[in-house]
Amino acid sequence: xxxxxxxxxxxxxxxxxxxxxxxxxxxxxxxxxxxxxxxxxxxxxxxxxxxxxxxxxxxxxxxxxxxxxxxxxxxxxxxxxxxxxxxxxxxxxxxxxxxxxxxxxxxxxxxxxxxxxxxxxxxxxxxxxxxxxxxxxxxxxxxxxxxxxxxxxxxxxxxxxxxxxxxxxxxxxxxxxxx
Numbered sequence: 001x002x003x004x005x006x007x008x009x010x011x012x013x014x015x016x017x018x019x020x021x022x023x024x025x026x027x028x029x030x031x032x033x034x035x036x037x038x039x040x041x042x043x044x045x046x047x048x049x050x051x052x053x054x055x056x057x058x059x060x061x062x063x064x065x066x067x068x069x070x071x072x073x074x075x076x077x078x079x080x081x082x083x084x085x086x087x088x089x090x091x092x093x094x095x096x097x098x099x100x101x102x103x104x105x106x107x108x109x110x111x112x113x114x115x116x117x118x119x120x121x122x123x124x125x126x127x128x129x130x131x132x133x134x135x136x137x138x139x140x141x142x143x144x145x146x147x148x149x150x151x152x153x154x155x156x157x158x159x160x161x162x163x164x165x166x167x168x169x170x171x172x173x174x175x176x177x178x179x
Contacts, residue, residue: 018169021139023082027132028072047075092117106166109135
């Protein structure tokens with residue numbers, strides 16, 4: 001489908017226009033203790049929300065990771081906070097996202113090698129430098145029916161979001177170039 005056809009459909013049927021459902025920001029240190037506390041502090045500073053610590057799912061002896069040991073911290077952003085965070089972080093990757101970063105449902109993800117590249121973040125030698133993963137979930141209005149607890153049902157195939165529609169929405173809303 002061409003961009004003009006998609007835009008026309010969105011104007012005629014507003015329930016077809018996609019939106020950013022949530023943005024999940026993850027910093028994995030691979031070990032607990034001081035490095036995880038520093039990552040926790042960085043994530044809290046960048047997102048203005050309190051992160052949640054995630055535990056290892058299995059033991060990996062080669063990396064010194066034990067099952068149940070906290071090794072990462074995660075923040076989930078929704079609505080306006082998610083949009084503001086993406087507008088702050090996308091210039092770090094030069095407003096470019098690879099087409100291969102989009103999955104079949106229109107969700108996409110990208111990574112940052114250094115958190116200090118984000119505008120407004122200063123380098124602190126005591127904290128160090130952390131990389132992070134940013135995962136963006138896209139959805140259409142009406143997707144709630146598949147996740148709600150009461151009267152759960154499926155979303156029809158004609159209402160499912162495609163990568164092309166997601167790419168067009170991201171280009172329009174965030175000014176991102178998809179390469």
